[in-house]
Amino acid sequence: MDVGLQLTALADPTRRTIYELIRHSSSSVRELTDQMPISQPAVSQHLQVLSSAGLVTATPMGTRRIYSADPEGVALLRAWVDTLWDDVLDSFARRASKEQPQ
Amino acid sequence: MDVGLQLTALADPTRRTIYELIRHSSSSVRELTDQMPISQPAVSQHLQVLSSAGLVTATPMGTRRIYSADPEGVALLRAWVDTLWDDVLDSFARRASKEQPQ
DNA sequence: CCTATTGATAGGTCATGGCTTATGATAAGT
């Protein structure tokens, strides 16, 4: 699983708000659609992207599918950003010490 | 400064590799272009996006512009992902305790 | 000065992706 999937999934504003809704409380596709200014298929497509990024999971409940936030995708993203953070800080510190060797 | 800028900036694979190069060591546009299979204008455009996301900064050195990693953008991204992580974990725990009330 | 190097900007092309409507599949209620 590539971190690019999480980044592209969360890069879209509409997908971010959908994800925020799910993160707030697990909901069905209908509930999500009712809170969005877009069509139901559009929501389903966004959910597909979020799902393949490991950010949400679907559990069938009768005729509905309840989408919940999945920690897995966030964990991957978080790990990547953390290494990024460490490296950038390190590189920043090295650069600063070289600019002002005195 | 919106976190969407960082996400869209890092969502593109080419831009991620450019950012990785800069993160590894500050470089000029020419150095970056020489390590990339794309044209110099394309690199400049990517640098523009990374710059407006607060991920890199440019410092003129003669006729060249040295691009360096900027901690600011990463800090914002990291903060956002961290709150995401906490909320998702919390929501996950609550969901788990409700599913198995026994 | 004149030339060469560096890098940003403009304009144009093409693929990608986000949205729509239409349709099909599945499960629940009467």
Next chain:
DNA sequence: ACTTATCATAAGCCATGACCTATCAATAGG
């Protein structure tokens, strides 16, 4: 069984964005 509700998939449309070539501004060096 029939209808209704929910959701996914298909096909098509259109804006966005990633790339190109061409060009210009600015600095450095002969």
